[in-house]
Structure formats: C-alpha cells, structure tokens
Amino acid sequence: MDLRIFTEPQQGASYDTLLTVAKATEDLGFDAFFRSDHYLKMGDGDGLPGPTDAWITLAGLARETKRIRLGTLMTAGTFRLPGVLAIQVAQVDQMSGGRVELGLGAGWFEEEHKAYGIPFPKEKFGRLEEQLAIVTGLWETKLGDTFDFHGTYYDLTGSPALPKPAQARIPVLIGGHGASRTPKLTARYADEFNMPFASVEDSDRQFGRVRDAVEAAGRGADELTYSNALVVCVGKDDQEVARRAAAIGREVAELKENGLAGTPAEVVEKIGRYAEIGSRRFYLQILDLSDLDHLELISAQVQSQLS
Numbered sequence: 646m647d648l649r650i651f652t653e654p655q656q657g658a659s660y661d662t663l664l665t666v667a668k669a670t671e672d673l674g675f676d677a678f679f680r681s682d683h684y685l686k687m688g689d690g691d692g693l694p695g696p697t698d699a700w701i702t703l704a705g706l707a708r709e710t711k712r713i714r715l716g717t718l719m720t721a722g723t724f725r726l727p728g729v730l731a732i733q734v735a736q737v738d739q740m741s742g743g744r745v746e747l748g749l750g751a752g753w754f755e756e757e758h759k760a761y762g763i764p765f766p767k768e769k770f771g772r773l774e775e776q777l778a779i780v781t782g783l784w785e786t787k788l789g790d791t792f793d794f795h796g797t798y799y800d801l802t803g804s805p806a807l808p809k810p811a812q813a814r815i816p817v818l819i820g821g822h823g824a825s826r827t828p829k830l831t832a833r834y835a836d837e838f839n840m841p842f843a844s845v846e847d848s849d850r851q852f853g854r855v856r857d858a859v860e861a862a863g864r865g866a867d868e869l870t871y872s873n874a875l876v877v878c879v880g881k882d883d884q885e886v887a888r889r890a891a892a893i894g895r896e897v898a899e900l901k902e903n904g905l906a907g908t909p910a911e912v913v914e915k916i917g918r919y920a921e922i923g924s925r926r927f928y929l930q931i932l933d934l935s936d937l938d939h940l941e942l943i944s945a946q947v948q949s950q951l952s
Contacts, residue, residue, distance in 0.1 A: 646920065646951040647676040650940065651718055651874055651928035655683035655757075657692050658934050660702060667706045669937050670713055673944035677714035678706065679748070679928055682721045685757035689894060700733045707741035715741055718839065718874055718928055719750030719820060722772055723763060727779040727799060735784065735810040743811035748818035748839065749777060770826055772798045777834040781817065784810055820874075822851065828858035837870040839928070842903065848873055849922040872926035873919055876904035879912050879943055889939060893932040905929065909946035916951065 650670045654663055667678040682699040686692030703715045715737070720730070730749075738745040751769035752758075758765035766772060775796040786792040786806035794801040819831045820839030828851075831838045838855045840848045856866035878893070878900045880886035886907055890897045900906035905915055905927075916927060933939065 646916070647872075647926040648943070648948050648951065649677040649679055649714070649926065649928045650675050651679045651681075651930045652934060653681045653683070653930065653932060654697050654702070654934075655681060655686050655692065656688075656690055656932065657686065657694070658697065659694050660697055660705060662934050663697065663702055664706065664709060665937070666931070666934050666940075667710055667713070667715075669940050671710050673940055674948060675713065675940075675944065676926075677716065677746070678710070679716050679718050679746075682717050682719065682724065683754060683757055684724075684763075685754065685760050687754070700737060703745070704737045704740055707737050707744070710741075710744075712744075714744050714746055716746035716816075716818070717748045718841070719748040719818070721752035721754075722749060722776050723752030723758065723765060723769065727776040728783065728801060728804065730776070731780045731783040732808065734780070734815060735808045738810040738812055738815055739808065741811070745810070745812070746816040746818060746837075747780070748820065749773070749780070750820065768798075774830060775799050777817070777819075777830065781834060782806075784815065818872075822847070824851075824854060828854045829862075831855050831869070832858040832862035832864060835869060837872055837926070839872045839874055840924075841874040842876070843873065844903075845918050845922060848919065848924065852923050870925055871923045872928065873924050874928035874930060876900060876906075877912070877929040877931065877943065878904065878906040879909060879939065879947060880907075881942065881946075882908065889933065889936065892936070909942070909950070912943075912947050913950045916947075 670678045684696040699717050734747050751773040755765050775798050779794050783792050783806045792804040792806040816836040818837045819835040821827045852871050859866045878889045905912045
C-alpha cells in the first residue's frame with residue numbers, strides 16, 4: 646500500500662515551501678511527492694506568493710531528493726505542446742535518476758487560461774488522446790529511428806525522438822470520472838488509473854469500467870495500478886482534527902464524508918474500505934503545507950499500520 650503526498654501549490658506556496666514538504670515526504674518514508682499543475686488559485690485565499698510551474702518545480706526536486714517518486718496529478722494538456730512535454734519530462738527523469746511519473750489530463754480550469762493567455766480549446770479530449778500517443782511514441786522510438794505523427798491537432802515529421810528518459814518506461818497516469826472515453830484511453834496508454842475525490846462506491850464503479858476496458862484491449866486488468874486521490878485531515882483526537890479542518894476552511898463532517906479524515910484509526914479503516922475494491926495507492930491531498938506535524942502523524946500512526 647503506497648501513500649503519496651499530493652500538494653496544490655496554486656493555493657499559495659513558494660518553491661522553498663514545496664522543497665521542505667518534499668524533503669519531509671522523503672524523510673518520513675512516504676512513497677512519492679506529487680503536485681497539481683495549475684497557475685491560478687481556486688476559492689478563497691490570495692494565492693501568494695503566486696504560481697509555480699509544475700515541471701520546473703519537479704526538476705529542482707529531482708536534484709534535491711534521492712528516493713521518492715516525483716510526478717503530477719495531472720499535467721494539463723492545454724499548457725504544453727506534446728513534443729516539448731516529452732522533452733521536459735524525459736529530462737527531469739534523467740535529473741532524478743529515473744524517479745518520474747507523468748499524470749496527464751485534458752485541462753479544465755478555463756479561468757487560469759484567461760489569466761495567463763493560454764488558449765483553451767473547445768475540443769480537449771481528442772487533443773489529449775493525440776498528446777498521449779505523441780509523448781509515449783517519442784519515448785518508445787528506438788535510438789537512431791525517427792518518429793512521425795499526423796493527427797487532427799498535431800503534426801510531427803522526422804523527429805529524432807530525443808532525449809530518452811532514464812527509465813525504460815516512464816509510468817503514465819490517467820484519471821477521471823468519464824464513463825466511456827476515459828477507460829478506453831486508460832486501457833491504451835496508462836500504467837495507473839487514478840480516481841480523484843470520489844467515494845468508495847463511485848470508485849468501485851469506475852475501477853470496474855477501467856478493468857473491462859483494459860481486458861477488452863487485450864491487457865490484463867491487474868497490469869494497472871488503481872489509486873485514489875483524497876483530501877486528508879488526521880488528528881490524534883477530535884480536537885486536533887477540528888483544528889486542522891478549520892485551518893483549511895473545511896468542516897469535519899464533510900471531510901469525513903468526502904476524504905480521509907479523523908483519528909488515525911478512522912483513517913486506516915476508511916483506507917481499508919478503498920483497498921477492498923482494489924485501490925493500492927493513495928494520493929493524500931495536503932492543503933496546509935506549513936503543518937509538517939500532520940505529515941509526521943500520518944507517517945507514525947497511519948502509514949505504519951498499512952505497511
């Protein structure tokens with residue numbers, strides 16, 4: 646059972662803050678440090694000191710950590726051309742010694758595109774499908790060969806398909822609630838399927854759709870890792886849970902319903918319910934990046950029970 650730390654820096658975090666959290670992630674025995682890929686805050690708060698770029702952040706962390714996996718939930722397909730993204734991710738993989746994973750999604754937050762002058766195309770899913778074909782195709786092209794792709798949205802001719810990642814295959818994550826197109830895309834390209842912010846029941850239904858699509862594509866359903874991303878709020882007692890919930894502007898009851906919240910025993914029990922439907926990896930969304938005691942508690946009293 647992997648526990649990964651998942652951050653939302655667009656809500657307000659400098660690179661130094663993210664580095665501190667990533668080092669704590671490594672020191673406390675968590676499996677990975679992941680971050681969102683957004684340029685604009687959501688909801689309340691001022692978002693200061695402003696956005697940080699996901700892959701620039703991960704490049705820095707690649708050189709300042711040694712063990713943890715590094716990746717995105719999810720890189721926005723609207724932010725980068727797929728050929729450029731393949732170069733960026735391969736380079737960060739080299740910089741990390743082969744510890745990178747790529748979560749890639751279609752992009753959805755229109756306001757951040759308006760705020761920073763990023764085109765927000767109407768047809769995003771078709772673009773995502775071509776992006777996945779290009780990124781993985783470039784990495785898989787043999788040295789000395791060239792890569793061509795002629796699609797509706799992207800056209801590559803005679804690409805040397807360089808550089809190559811350090812890993813033989815960078816794990817690709819696809820996620821989402823879509824009932825048809827998402828499972829099919831997952832079956833074709835993904836190593837992991839992630840269900841974001843969903844109940845046990847909804848996750849079970851979507852995992853079933855993905856398993857069916859994977860088998861229909863001629864792969865074994867268990868070739869994929871199935872995972873969940875959930876907000877986490879753990880306290881030694883009810884008072885500490887309430888304090889941490891207040892610090893992130895959430896209600897305890899809502900967090901217990903929609904996330905992993907409560908005492909360590911409560912959180913372990915709920916993780917067990919997700920594990921029963923096949924989830925083997927959890928991305929713990931940490932919203933208060935200044936509260937390193939929270940990570941220590943999760944490591945000492947939640948992670949220890951799962952290992």
